Amino acid sequence: MLDTPSEKGVPRTxxxxxxxxxxxxxxxxxxxxxxxxxxxxxxxxxxxxxALTLKPDLIIMDVMLPVMDGIEATRRxxxxxxxPVLMLTARDAESDKLAGLSxxxxxxxxxxxxxxxxxxxCAAILRRVERATLIANRAxxxxxxxxxxxxxxxxxxxxxxxxxEIHFTPTEFSLLTTFAKHPHDVLKRExxxxxxxxxxxxxxxxxxxxxxxxxxxxxxxxxxxxxxGIGYAFEPxxxxxxxxxx
Numbered sequence: 001m002l003d004t005p006s007e008k009g010v011p012r013t014x015x016x017x018x019x020x021x022x023x024x025x026x027x028x029x030x031x032x033x034x035x036x037x038x039x040x041x042x043x044x045x046x047x048x049x050x051a052l053t054l055k056p057d058l059i060i061m062d063v064m065l066p067v068m069d070g071i072e073a074t075r076r077x078x079x080x081x082x083x084p085v086l087m088l089t090a091r092d093a094e095s096d097k098l099a100g101l102s103x104x105x106x107x108x109x110x111x112x113x114x115x116x117x118x119x120x121x122c123a124a125i126l127r128r129v130e131r132a133t134l135i136a137n138r139a140x141x142x143x144x145x146x147x148x149x150x151x152x153x154x155x156x157x158x159x160x161x162x163x164x165e166i167h168f169t170p171t172e173f174s175l176l177t178t179f180a181k182h183p184h185d186v187l188k189r190e191x192x193x194x195x196x197x198x199x200x201x202x203x204x205x206x207x208x209x210x211x212x213x214x215x216x217x218x219x220x221x222x223x224x225x226x227x228x229g230i231g232y233a234f235e236p237x238x239x240x241x242x243x244x245x246x
Contacts, residue, residue, distance in 0.1 A: 012036040012126060015056040017047040017073065018088065019065055027060060030115050034123075044068025051077045057129070058122055063089040063100060071103045078104030082157065084125045084170045088113070101210040102217075106171040107197075124198045129170050131198075145180040147236035150219060152180050159219075166218050171196065175211050179224065179234035188231040208232075 014031045018024035019042045028038035036057075041050050044065045051059060059077065063070040074085050087100040087108040097108050106125050109118055145152040149162045154177055159166045168176065174196045179187070189208045193199040197207065212224055212232055225233045 012057040013054065014038050014122065015047070015050055015054060015059045016040045017042070017044070017059060017061045017065065017070065019043060019062065026115070027118065030119055031122075034119055042066070044070060044073035047073045048076050051083055052081060055081060056083060058125055059083055059085045060118075060122070061085050061087050061105070063087060063096065071099050074100065074105055075103040078169050079167055082168070082170050082173070084129055086118075086121055086125060097206075098210055101207065102214055104169045104172075106169060107207065125171075127198055128174060128196065145177075147180070147183070147223075150223070150236070152177060161219055168215075168218065172211055172214055172218075175208075176215055176219075179215075179232070183234050183236055186227050186230060186233045190231075192231065 014036050016024055016027050016031070016038055018027065018040070021042075024040045024042065028040055031038040039050060039054060039056065041047050042065075045067045047059070047061065047065070047070075048068070050056075059074075061070045061074055065073065070087060074087070077083060078085065085105040087097075087105040088111060089096055089100065089108060090111040097110075100108055106128075107121055109121060145154075151158075151160045153159070157173055159168060159173070159176065175192065178192065178195050189205040192208050193205065208231075212226075216224055223235060225235045227233055
């Protein structure tokens with residue numbers, strides 16, 4: 001198993017947002033057993049406050065919460081701080097899952113779930129974030145990708161379009177950067193799953209589709225072309241592409 005230690009060996013901190021006390025306790029115990037730290041809150045408003053104050057490495061967010069639901073809490077958190085979010089939902093409706101992903105969640109687990117699966121999903125998200133950070137810090141990737149008015153800075157994790165900064169979740173940013181490294185190449189959904197989500201199979205292709213939809217909503221639909229039955233291609237104008245190394 002690939003461990004995901006935090007910087008300088010400090011354990012990862014996971015914020016658990018769950019209003020069912022027994023379930024919250026069980027999740028927290030699993031987190032601690034994995035070697036991470038757990039912080040528990042029980043409503044959406046407390047989640048937003050705790051996230052912005054604590055700045056955890058990951059948030060496990062239930063959808064059905066008192067005061068403020070998990071989807072709205074996620075939207076408020078990721079718009080202000082790039083913290084990855086794993087949604088918990090008792091609903092199996094695709095629309096609810098898509099709503100969570102559109103709000104900025106990186107993944108979801110449907111109740112009832114296997115505790116082992118939950119921890120595995122958490123570990124996968126943490127690995128993605130750590131890998132993206134390592135890539136951004138390597139000299140060969142310390143470059144600005146400039147596609148006309150779209151500028152992607154992996155080192156600062158910054159994206160601007162027409163001079164205005166656009167906020168992305170960690171997973172959205174990793175997906176956009178992956179596209180930027182392969183302009184005009186056709187990337188299979190399975191390839192994107194393995195590269196961005198660290199999933200070795202095709203079980204999460206709908207997750208890819210949802211995140212591509214989110215990218216299109218933020219930068220415009222013309223940038224990413226759907227290759228039906230295969231995947232996607234990032235289509236910037238050839239004459240406007242440049243890669244500027246710092």
